[in-house]
Amino acid sequence: MKGKLRATPSRGLSGRIAVPGDKSMSHRALILGAMAEGETRIEGLLESDDVLATARAVEALGADVERLGEGRWRVTGGPWRSPDAPIDCGNSGTAARLLMGAAAGRGVTATFTGDASLRARPMDRVVAPLAAMGATIEGGDRLPITVRGGQLRGIAFDNVFGSAQVKSAILLAGLGTDGAVSVREDRPSRDHSEIMLGAFGCAVEREGKIIALPAHRQLRATQVTVPCDPSSAAFPLVAALLTAGSDLTVTGTLANPLRTGLYKTVREMGADIRFEEEREVGGEAVADVTVRTSALRGVTVPANRAPAMIDEYPVLAVVAAFAEGPTVMHGLGELRVKESDRLAAIADGLAACGVRAEVEDDALTVHGCGGPARAADIFTQGDHRIAMSFLVAGIAGQHAVTVDRADMIATSFPGFADLMRGIGARIATA
Numbered sequence: 001m002k003g004k005l006r007a008t009p010s011r012g013l014s015g016r017i018a019v020p021g022d023k024s025m026s027h028r029a030l031i032l033g034a035m036a037e038g039e040t041r042i043e044g045l046l047e048s049d050d051v052l053a054t055a056r057a058v059e060a061l062g063a064d065v066e067r068l069g070e071g072r073w074r075v076t077g078g079p080w081r082s083p084d085a086p087i088d089c090g091n092s093g094t095a096a097r098l099l100m101g102a103a104a105g106r107g108v109t110a111t112f113t114g115d116a117s118l119r120a121r122p123m124d125r126v127v128a129p130l131a132a133m134g135a136t137i138e139g140g141d142r143l144p145i146t147v148r149g150g151q152l153r154g155i156a157f158d159n160v161f162g163s164a165q166v167k168s169a170i171l172l173a174g175l176g177t178d179g180a181v182s183v184r185e186d187r188p189s190r191d192h193s194e195i196m197l198g199a200f201g202c203a204v205e206r207e208g209k210i211i212a213l214p215a216h217r218q219l220r221a222t223q224v225t226v227p228c229d230p231s232s233a234a235f236p237l238v239a240a241l242l243t244a245g246s247d248l249t250v251t252g253t254l255a256n257p258l259r260t261g262l263y264k265t266v267r268e269m270g271a272d273i274r275f276e277e278e279r280e281v282g283g284e285a286v287a288d289v290t291v292r293t294s295a296l297r298g299v300t301v302p303a304n305r306a307p308a309m310i311d312e313y314p315v316l317a318v319v320a321a322f323a324e325g326p327t328v329m330h331g332l333g334e335l336r337v338k339e340s341d342r343l344a345a346i347a348d349g350l351a352a353c354g355v356r357a358e359v360e361d362d363a364l365t366v367h368g369c370g371g372p373a374r375a376a377d378i379f380t381q382g383d384h385r386i387a388m389s390f391l392v393a394g395i396a397g398q399h400a401v402t403v404d405r406a407d408m409i410a411t412s413f414p415g416f417a418d419l420m421r422g423i424g425a426r427i428a429t430a
């Protein structure tokens with residue numbers, strides 16, 4: 001959907017819905033499927049622009065990839081080849097960083113690039129450890145970068161960024177060496193790579209803060225079921241939490257505790273939120289999540305929770321704007337290097353809405369005041385999560401909110417506007 005989108009005050013969001021599949025797991029399912037011998041079947045794959053970039057990439061790297069139906073894909077892995085053309089990762093940091101790691105371990109030569117946003121994001125965080133493992137890398141801290149894989153050696157890496165992308169790049173590269181490969185994490189990041197590697201027959205070892213690849217690193221094809229993305233579910237659930245008279249359930253949501261920091265935080269703020277039918281699918285926790293409209297108060301969110309809700313701070317900032325009193329969020333430095341400088345985009349967006357907010361070092365304080373004080377035009381900086389978050393503010397508040405662009409929402413949440421309209425939200429092109 002090109003052009004502007006406007007959300008206007010809505011009432012009573014309700015229903016029982018599913019949102020598209022988890023983005024992190026979808027990238028990993030395609031990449032591990034392409035690295036495994038045999039045919040991997042995927043159900044519930046997120047068919048968003050970011051994930052489709054990964055699908056095209058693994059095809060260019062030698063895998064056989066076929067879409068069987070909605071969210072149903074087949075990937076046949078085997079030896080990789082060096083592609084003739086650069087691999088375009090579009091807007092996706094996950095695609096770029098994980099694929100660079102995988103390519104290094106597979107001994108191929110490939111050039112990676114992306115859109116203007118991705119070309120502005122730091123890559124040294126994966127380039128440095130991959131070079132330390134013996135890969136030859138041409139280019140600096142920014143895409144385009146050429147990776148020449150080869151005979152790699154092991155590494156003991158300290159994941160100081162708390163980044164799952166960096167950890168995953170190293171594990172994927174490490175599949176191509178017999179050397180010892182370990183990653184230490186003081187602040188655990190999402191562990192989908194570790195869980196899914198187990199499903200592909202490579203059981204990652206954990207001891208305290210250190211995870212390590214086992215001696216046996218051969219992957220065998222498997223079946224992967226991808227649950228609903230909790231980072232996407234956050235938008236309808238938060239909209240329901242803040243909009244009077246709402247009662248909404250998102251079924252089959254990924255409930256891995258390294259992804260549910262937002263849900264924990266809104267519960268601390270006073271939200272009526274319940275996880276029901278808790279179950280396990282492919283080693284991952286899944287639940288049906290229900291929220292009802294709730295009065296909320298400001299809280300302090302500790303820095304050590306950041307990896308478990310890193311993509312949810314834009315929408316949490318909107319929650320905080322509706323709460324009573326200040327909400328202080330610590331440890332947000334990584335938000336500066338996402339699809340946009342999200343700290344700046346959040347602060348500017350809240351200012352446009354007439355909500356007081358301050359950024360000091362890596363902390364954001366939002367002074368809750370019942371939501372936007374006036375109608376606002378939001379400059380999204382081309383960032384999907386900024387667009388969806390401020391549309392939620394327009395749905396739940398007393399004033400219209402208009403975002404300058406909405407096409408990039410399809411990088412993570414295709415069908416967002418239709419799904420929101422389906423539960424009663426007022427969103428229209430502007």
Ligand SMILES: O=C(O)C1=C[C@@H](OP(=O)(O)O)[C@@H](O)[C@H](O)C1
Pocket residue numbers: 023024025093094162163164165166168190310311334
């Ligand atoms: O590994 C992943 O799938 C992701 C990790 C996070 O990035 P970092 O690893 O840079 O924190 C997150 O922001 C991104 O949306 C997806």
Ligand SMILES: C=C(OP(=O)(O)O)C(=O)O
Pocket residue numbers: 091092093094095311338339385412
């Ligand atoms: C940061 C994100 O994704 P990526 O790093 O894969 O571009 C996101 O989806 O919010």
